[in-house]
Amino acid sequence: MSFDLHRAxxxxxxxxxxxxxxxxxxxxxxxxxxxxxxxxxxxxxxxMLESRVSAADALVAAGVPAPQQARYAAxxxxxxxxxxxxxx
Amino acid sequence: xRAEGAVRPRPGLAERFKRGLTAPICLTWELTYACNxxxxxxxxxSGRRDPGELSTSxxxxxVDELERMQVFYVNIGGGEPTLRPDFWDLLDYSVGHxxxxxxxxxxxxxxxxxxxxxxxxxYVDVQISIDGATADVNDAVRGAGSFAMxxxxxxxxxxxxxxxxxxxxxxxxxxxSQLDEFKQIADAYGARLRVTRLRPSGRGADSWxxxxxxxxxxxxxxxxxSERPDVLTGDSFFHLSALGAPLPGLNLCGAGRVVCxxxxxxxxxxxxxxxxxxxxxxxVREPGGFTRLWRESGLLLRLREPSAAGACASxxxxxxxxxxxMAAKFFTGLxxxxxxxxxxLGHGERxxxxxCLPDRPQAGPGHSRxxxxxxxxxxxxxx
Numbered sequence: 001m002s003f004d005l006h007r008a009x010x011x012x013x014x015x016x017x018x019x020x021x022x023x024x025x026x027x028x029x030x031x032x033x034x035x036x037x038x039x040x041x042x043x044x045x046x047x048m049l050e051s052r053v054s055a056a057d058a059l060v061a062a063g064v065p066a067p068q069q070a071r072y073a074a075x076x077x078x079x080x081x082x083x084x085x086x087x088x
Numbered sequence: 089x090r091a092e093g094a095v096r097p098r099p100g101l102a103e104r105f106k107r108g109l110t111a112p113i114c115l116t117w118e119l120t121y122a123c124n125x126x127x128x129x130x131x132x133x134s135g136r137r138d139p140g141e142l143s144t145s146x147x148x149x150x151v152d153e154l155e156r157m158q159v160f161y162v163n164i165g166g167g168e169p170t171l172r173p174d175f176w177d178l179l180d181y182s183v184g185h186x187x188x189x190x191x192x193x194x195x196x197x198x199x200x201x202x203x204x205x206x207x208x209x210x211y212v213d214v215q216i217s218i219d220g221a222t223a224d225v226n227d228a229v230r231g232a233g234s235f236a237m238x239x240x241x242x243x244x245x246x247x248x249x250x251x252x253x254x255x256x257x258x259x260x261x262x263x264x265s266q267l268d269e270f271k272q273i274a275d276a277y278g279a280r281l282r283v284t285r286l287r288p289s290g291r292g293a294d295s296w297x298x299x300x301x302x303x304x305x306x307x308x309x310x311x312x313x314s315e316r317p318d319v320l321t322g323d324s325f326f327h328l329s330a331l332g333a334p335l336p337g338l339n340l341c342g343a344g345r346v347v348c349x350x351x352x353x354x355x356x357x358x359x360x361x362x363x364x365x366x367x368x369x370x371x372v373r374e375p376g377g378f379t380r381l382w383r384e385s386g387l388l389l390r391l392r393e394p395s396a397a398g399a400c401a402s403x404x405x406x407x408x409x410x411x412x413x414m415a416a417k418f419f420t421g422l423x424x425x426x427x428x429x430x431x432x433l434g435h436g437e438r439x440x441x442x443x444c445l446p447d448r449p450q451a452g453p454g455h456s457r458x459x460x461x462x463x464x465x466x467x468x469x470x471x
Contacts, residue, residue, distance in 0.1 A: 010182075014236075016158060016160065016186070018110070018111065018158040018160075019110070020109050020110055021104070021110075022104040022105075024471060025109075025113065025158075025160075027158075027160035027161075029160070029186070029188070029211060031377070032161070032188065032211075034113070036101060038101060043429070086173070
């Protein structure tokens, strides 16, 4: 299923987040894939997803500036692809 | 190192990895120096168990620490880790504490019963080592009967329905022509092929000169790997990235930055290829344990500082190869800020010509049961 910015998403329950100076490491205990969240703000977005009505809303809530939103959406799409986040 | 199967980070991220992480990504933990084999290139000079090896409860305390540090998995090796009587208990304990286990074995204890047990355990990866696609090539390096033993273990895993296990090969001058055959073996089992670089570490210090691939073979290897991104490499061939487009992976020396080793007696080294006092950060039995060493060891902090390109500074390919592997330079007696002994431009080879062999750092006999010579093993394998 392709990523839809206007849907609500949540962190996959099999995923753990390890904070790092650059952002975070994300590990999926199910498919054993390691991913990287490449900025602290992306970490904030990911943590906020579940409490927001849509991914787009989480971007705004985490304070992602409008010109950067497309880049963050692409990062979220990659995370959805890796099953780090799932549509609610 | 390479976070295998990972989202490929941008170069900027690799730069930040050089300054270190709150915990390693790729932690190797060697559980015992005991081994039923005596491979001529063994990185840890294994053979005999060390009486000072960590006890079961000490190992469990290390696992507790790794869980707190969010080290998501460990690469367990040895020696032959399955020879530890508590191996299966430690495996269950680790998995139960959210530290996944990827272990390397020569297959000695991997019978049908063990394979079925592994197939039932989630969150475990198994890697079976062979160094030849045929018994003659393999046994010359790993010892008589070791190829048949590894194949029996592969059969057992496949039969038990374990799923995708890994078959791990160290590339040598004598098996590089068998890469396609290795791939066929892996494909036949539904396994994943992993090929890594031969290091002049441990007993490899003495066999490296006879075993490491030639310059022409390195170019063939690079081309072969470039066409097969599904083959895992542990990011061990980044020195070959100077031949063209970079191979998949972080393409950096991860020693002390993202990589680390805990040896059977609890000593912590910067990477699995430098079991030498000069690269020993301390011991997990010390106050503060592994966590403190990872975060405060002077050695590891130094390795995270920007390194000078030294003799390679004027080379236009330095950004691609990063000067290669620290361990390979160290054990061949080359300066750490100079070219890798297998530099694709041949600078390493020229530098090696000037190294006086007795001046090389000595790895010592380690835990070898007896001196092991390549010719001796080959002769034994042939009889």
